[in-house]
Structures are given as C-alpha cells and as structure tokens.
Amino acid sequence: MKRFTCDELAEHLTAYLEDALDQPSRDGMRAHLSCCEGCGRYLEQFRATIKVLGDQPPEKLSAPVRDRLMSAFRERHHRHP
Amino acid sequence: MGSFEGGGLPPDDIVVGALRAGDEAMFAALLDTWSRGMLRVARSYVSTDHSAEEVVQDTWLAVIDGIDAFEARASVKTWVFRILVNTAKKRGVRESRTLPWSTFERDGGPFTEFGEGRGGRFDGVAAWPTPEGEALAAEVRVLIAEALGRLPPRQRVVITLRDVEGCSSDEVCEILEISAANQRVLLHRARTAVRGWLADYYESVKQPE
Numbered sequence: 632m633k634r635f636t637c638d639e640l641a642e643h644l645t646a647y648l649e650d651a652l653d654q655p656s657r658d659g660m661r662a663h664l665s666c667c668e669g670c671g672r673y674l675e676q677f678r679a680t681i682k683v684l685g686d687q688p689p690e691k692l693s694a695p696v697r698d699r700l701m702s703a704f705r706e707r708h709h710r711h712p
Numbered sequence: 713m714g715s716f717e718g719g720g721l722p723p724d725d726i727v728v729g730a731l732r733a734g735d736e737a738m739f740a741a742l743l744d745t746w747s748r749g750m751l752r753v754a755r756s757y758v759s760t761d762h763s764a765e766e767v768v769q770d771t772w773l774a775v776i777d778g779i780d781a782f783e784a785r786a787s788v789k790t791w792v793f794r795i796l797v798n799t800a801k802k803r804g805v806r807e808s809r810t811l812p813w814s815t816f817e818r819d820g821g822p823f824t825e826f827g828e829g830r831g832g833r834f835d836g837v838a839a840w841p842t843p844e845g846e847a848l849a850a851e852v853r854v855l856i857a858e859a860l861g862r863l864p865p866r867q868r869v870v871i872t873l874r875d876v877e878g879c880s881s882d883e884v885c886e887i888l889e890i891s892a893a894n895q896r897v898l899l900h901r902a903r904t905a906v907r908g909w910l911a912d913y914y915e916s917v918k919q920p921e
Contacts, residue, residue, distance in 0.1 A: 641904070642900075644900070644903075645896055645900035645903060646900070649881060649896060651896060672838070672839055675839065675840075676840055676910070677903065679840055680903055680906050680907040680910055681875050681903065683852050683853075683856055683910070684856060684871065684875035684876050684906065685875055685876060685878065686849070686852075686853065686856075687752075687853060687856060687857065687876050691744070691747060691748055691751075692743070692747045692751070692765065692768065692769075696765055696769050697743065699769070700739075700743060700769065700772045700776075701736065701739070701740065701743075703772075703773055703776055704734075704736065704739045704776050705734070705736060707734075707776050707777070708733075708734030
C-alpha cells in the first residue's frame with residue numbers, strides 16, 4: 632500500500648474518482664481518507680463541485696438559427712435526394 | 713421517425729442512415745440533443761454568445777455537407793464535436809479579443825489559483841451547506857458560469873464536456889485528440905480551481921452558528 636500526504640491525496644483525487652489508480656495507490660488513498668477528517672471533507676467538497684457543475688441551466692439554439700439549420704438540412708436532401 | 717425523448721439517440725449506423733435519407737426528425741433530435749453542449753464548448757474558444765452560436769451553426773452546416781462522406785472511424789458525436797472544436801478554435805484565433813494562441817496550449821497555472829491553499833487546505837475544511845434554497849442554488853449556478861469563464865481554455869473545454877455535459881473521458885480524449893493522462897490533468901486542475909472558488913463563496917455566505 633502506498634502512503635499519501637494530504638497534498639498528494641488532493642493531487643490524485645480525480646484519478647481516484649476515475650478509478651485510474653493502481654491497487655496500492657487506491658488502497659493508500661482509502662486508508663488516508665478513512666482516518667483524515669480534513670481530506671474526507673475535501674473529497675466531499677470535490678464531489679459537491681462536480682455535482683453543481685452538472686446543474687447548469689440548459690441552453691438552446693435561438694429559434695432563427697434552429698430554423699435556418701432545419702431548412703439547410705431539407706434543402707440538401709432536395710439537392711441530393 | 714419516432715421521438716427520442718428519454719431513450720437517448722439510436723445507434724450510429726441508424727443515425728447516419730437517417731441523416732443521409734433526409735430524415736428531418738432525426739436531424740432535429742441531434743440538433744436539440746447536442747447543440748447545448750456545443751454552445752458551451754464553443755464559448756470556451758470565442759468571446760461572445762453570438763460568436764458561439766455562429767460556430768455551432770457553421771458546425772451543423774459542415775455536418776450537413778459532410779454526412780455522405782462520414783466514414784465512421786469515430787462516433788457521430790465525436791465527429792460532430794471535433795468539427796465544432798476546430799471551427800471554434802479557428803474563429804477564436806481570428807477574433808481580436810481572444811487571447812493569443814499560446815494560451816490555448818498552456819495548461820494553466822499552479823494549483824494555488826483561485827484562492828486554493830490559503831491558510832491550509834485541510835485544517836478547518838468546513839462542510840458545505842446544501843444549496844437547498846432556490847436563491848442559493850441560483851447564485852451557485854451564476855458563480856459556476858463565471859468560474860468556467862475564468863479557466864484557461866483547455867481546462868474549460870475538458871471540464872465543460874466532462875462535468876457539465878456528462879461526456880465520458882474516452883469521448884473527451886477522442887474529441888480533443890489528447891491522451892487519457894492529459895485529459896485527467898486538465899480536468900483535475902479545472903475542478904480544483906472551481907472548488908476553490910466555491911469554497912470562497914460558501915465561506916462568504918456562511919451563517920453565524
């Protein structure tokens with residue numbers, strides 16, 4: 632098992648969440664997280680950040696642009712049926 | 713064609729066949745499913761909402777022109793988003809207000825950006841409030857939009873595709889033609905920066921206990 636400092640843990644959180652670490656590193660991260668309250672909170676905040684990023688309001692094309700693209704698609708098919 | 717609501721899009725060969733056959737419902741479904749992410753990605757490279765919309769429009773016109781020649785070496789989505797990224801980059805370079813090209817190639821500053829690491833990251837890391845109130849949630853959304861706008865472009869594109877739009881890491885690597893390791897570094901830096909901003913925000917709105 633690899634040992635991690637708090638700073639190293641923070642550097643590897645994305646890799647940890649993506650399951651991109653080797654087994655000794657993953658075990659080391661888990662061991663550190665299980666006994667370090669600060670890093671546990673940091674991980675929670677990291678997860679919360681990812682969650683709010685996914686909560687951005689939906690966007691859409693303006694109606695004129697959408698209409699123009701639908702016409703362009705229709706015309707192309709008429710040119711090359 | 714039926715509706716794609718809820719069930720996602722059909723497999724690529726069906727999508728491509730329908731587009732080539734002039735199936736308007738299929739084209740509309742792609743347009744409505746991918747354009748929102750495309751607008752966000754375009755905004756990483758260009759300076760205004762108007763430019764971003766033009767980039768998306770030009771991309772779809774290129775897709776319409778190119779669908780007959782599409783060779784399925786990549787997924788349709790990857791293909792469309794690659795055209796988008798190339799179109800947006802070119803446009804971004806042309807725009808006088810855009811940062812010099814070298815900025816696109818820089819991965820951004822150290823982890824200490826955006827208030828990170830001040831006064832110790834781990835001592836006194838407080839639990840964040842749950843943004844239950846709609847007012848707080850709305851403020852956080854605005855903050856996130858601003859935070860994205862301040863990220864270096866490469867970080868911004870990656871975090872937008874991954875965390876805002878929910879693309880897989882494989883998709884992002886294919887769209888941006890970068891390695892998995894590079895994708896992870898860019899994503900991690902972006903997340904770390906955004907977390908730092910959120911932490912500052914939550915600190916500033918903290919209620920007295």
